[in-house]
Amino acid sequence: MDSFLNALALALTPMSIAAVGFGTLLGLVFGAIPGLTFTVALALALPVSFSLETVPAIGLLLGTYIGGMTGGSVSAILLGIPGTPSAAATVLDGHPMTKKGLASLALGTAVIVSVFGGIFSLIVMVVSVDLVSRVAIGFGPAEIFALVLFGFSTICGLCGKSLLKGLISGVLGLMIMTIGLDAIEGVPRLTFGSVNMLQGVNLLVAMIGLFAVPFIIEAFSEKPHNRNAPRPIANVRAKLPSFDLLFRNLWLMIRCSVIGTGIGAIPGTGGAIAAFLAYDHAKRFSKTPEQFGKGNIEGVIAPETANNAVTGGTLIPLLSLGIPGDPATAIVLAGLMIHGIVPGPALFMNNASEVYGMYVAVVLAYLWVLALQLLGIRVFIHVLKVPRELLAVVVLVLCAIGAYSIRNSAFDIYSMALIGVAAYVLVAIRVPITPIILGMVLGPTLENEFRTAMMLSEGKMDIFYTSPTALGFIGLAALVIILQGISELKLKRKNGRKVQVSDA
Amino acid sequence: MTNRNHNAVLGLLLLTLSGIWTWLVMSTIPAGFGEGDIGPRAFPLIFGLFLAALAALLLAQSLRHRSDQRTRTAPDDPAGSPILWLPAALLLIEISAYGFLLEKLGFVLATPLVVLAVMGLNLRIRAPKLLLGMSIGTTLICWIIFEKALGIYLAHGSWINLG
Incomplete structure (x- = not known):
């Protein structure tokens, strides 16, 4: 109780409230602009968080994450273009509602159900982080190695369209992270004698490059006639749904929150998958499935509840095990570590008040979302009218500021540019970049735990197969890869057969 | 360039990269002492070999698809966008x-x-x-x-x- 009161005191300072508010606004704006995702916003907010105290810094990042998840719905509903991938399912019924003249109701409902989903998942998170930490506290290096391996293989398997490309991308991330001084023996690895390379490739620099630079290149190369196209935005406001409407859909909201939280807790999945599953679920169990896609409010409620419920879900493995499930949580992880908080089973013992502070910050972020979306939406939709390429110019400057401020060195700007262009090429040929970033985040843990385990066992591999927990996780990792491989093969066969039929 | 050509080029590039990487790792990083000391070389080396195997698989896959393509036009996995x-x-x-x-x-x-x-x-x-x-x-x-x-x-x- 003491640490909770302490956390309240930490999280309710004017500085914290303002930091969460600023983050939420940043997330809402970036989330609403198609092409700019909240991951970019997070990568750019991270350097700003260095200069803040711990709780406001984490509040800033969480606010950005939550605001971004919610902001995606604005352009999905008004323009029919998802602001973030997680709002893609909202387009299906949200945009038809705008065409019917119900944009205000769709926006208002989206905000309310987002807050519901978020708070629901926060409650689930608070309970499960504690439970999972209690189980995980007994893990030794072998078990942690196996657990990270499992988390990592799930990410590689699930996040892209092709398992092979996912794995390639993951291995590339792991390779990048071995550059620099070896953490255990202090041997320089592939540094080519350069002092700048001794610290290795900086994670934050890589993140800014990976997520912001491809956006800039794409925004710059849009055809001029596509630019400045007048975007029909009606004069809208967020209209609160009636109690009756919410009450009728309460059960749907609860089910979609469960879907969102559950999916979020699986590394490598994320908001887009949860939102589509929830949409599908709502359609299947609806009394009027034929109205889906034509502006049914249930088709807005389901994905919007689920994608915000993902935020709490992704924080479960992050806080209790130290495994981030997507790039956004990887950035939150980086932010936590910079402030000396190491997520994992021992988190509560070492940083109880900061963790409670985070919980309060999440609630604050949702209050800000409510206030900003309901009161400020009129001002806020004007951001959608700013040409994308001019925003990209500003993002370019912000990227340079971000990369430079990490170590005050231009070397980091050069690396960011190089990594960014490489990322652009990878994105263009459909290699997912999420596994790269998570390989970079999880790589050192994977290597250090394995090496520590081998030191403990004096070089005998039986430390891995005599522990049922470690064996279980390694088995699960193999299972995920095998199942994903089989399902891709099946899909290919099916496609092949279809072609033969159409050829005949 | 089609998606499969992209994949073939990517496979080839990654295969070259893994070759150079593995050679650099072998020639510049000392091995461990054994008896539980894995040493700083093992992980970069394993990753390099993994990448080589995966790249070879990608290359083989794209080449096999290309020979299939001569006889029929198969639906692709989502095609990549042109690289600017x-x-x-x-x-x-x-x-x-x-x-x-x-x-x-x-x-x-x-x-x-x-x-x-x-x-x-x-x-x-x-x-x-x-x-x-x-x-x-x-x-x-x-x-x-x-x-x-x-x-x-x-x-x-x-x-x-x-x-």
């Missing part, structure tokens, strides 16, 4: 120049120059008001927010410094 090499290369040069200028001229002078260059070269914007407004506006707002309000150090120039 020129804008990408231009941006790489511009960002690098920005990094260089930041250290020499400082943030306050380097930023408007780079914004002007980007807007003129990449976006082909010629409206003087927009050019001036964006370059000075972006610089000033960022400088006030980051340097003055948040206390984040923005680069000071070594040739010339305006703060």
Whole structure:
């Protein structure tokens, strides 16, 4: 109780409230602009968080994450273009509602159900982080190695369209992270004698490059006639749904929150998958499935509840095990570590008040979302009218500021540019970049735990197969890869057969 | 270039990369002492070999598909978008120049120059008001927010410094 009161005191300072508010606004704006995702916003907010105290810094990042998840719905509903991938399912019924003249109701409902989903998942998170930490506290290096391996293989398997490309991308991330001084023996690895390379490739620099630079290149190369196209935005406001409407859909909201939280807790999945599953679920169990896609409010409620419920879900493995499930949580992880908080089973013992502070910050972020979306939406939709390429110019400057401020060195700007262009090429040929970033985040843990385990066992591999927990996780990792491989093969066969039929 | 050609080129490039990587790792990083000491070499080496295997698989897959393609046009996994090499290369040069200028001229002078260059070269914007407004506006707002309000150090120039 003491640490909770302490956390309240930490999280309710004017500085914290303002930091969460600023983050939420940043997330809402970036989330609403198609092409700019909240991951970019997070990568750019991270350097700003260095200069803040711990709780406001984490509040800033969480606010950005939550605001971004919610902001995606604005352009999905008004323009029919998802602001973030997680709002893609909202387009299906949200945009038809705008065409019917119900944009205000769709926006208002989206905000309310987002807050519901978020708070629901926060409650689930608070309970499960504690439970999972209690189980995980007994893990030794072998078990942690196996657990990270499992988390990592799930990410590689699930996040892209092709398992092979996912794995390639993951291995590339792991390779990048071995550059620099070896953490255990202090041997320089592939540094080519350069002092700048001794610290290795900086994670934050890589993140800014990976997520912001491809956006800039794409925004710059849009055809001029596509630019400045007048975007029909009606004069809208967020209209609160009636109690009756919410009450009728309460059960749907609860089910979609469960879907969102559950999916979020699986590394490598994320908001887009949860939102589509929830949409599908709502359609299947609806009394009027034929109205889906034509502006049914249930088709807005389901994905919007689920994608915000993902935020709490992704924080479960992050806080209790130290495994981030997507790039956004990887950035939150980086932010936590910079402030000396190491997520994992021992988190509560070492940083109880900061963790409670985070919980309060999440609630604050949702209050800000409510206030900003309901009161400020009129001002806020004007951001959608700013040409994308001019925003990209500003993002370019912000990227340079971000990369430079990490170590005050231009070397980091050069690396960011190089990594960014490489990322652009990878994105263009459909290699997912999420596994790269998570390989970079999880790589050192994977290597250090394995090496520590081998030191403990004096070089005998039986430390891995005599522990049922470690064996279980390694088995699960193999299972995920095998199942994903089989399902891709099946899909290919099916496609092949279809072609033969159409050829005949 | 089709998606499969992309995959074949990617496979080939990654295979080369893994070869160079593995050779560098073998020749520059010392091995462990054994008896539980894995050493700093083992992990980079394993990753390099993994990449080689995966790249070979990708290459084989794309080549097999290509021979299939001669007889029929199979539906693809979602095709990649065309790679815009020129804008990408231009941006790489511009960002690098920005990094260089930041250290020499400082943030306050380097930023408007780079914004002007980007807007003129990449976006082909010629409206003087927009050019001036964006370059000075972006610089000033960022400088006030980051340097003055948040206390984040923005680069000071070594040739010339305006703060």
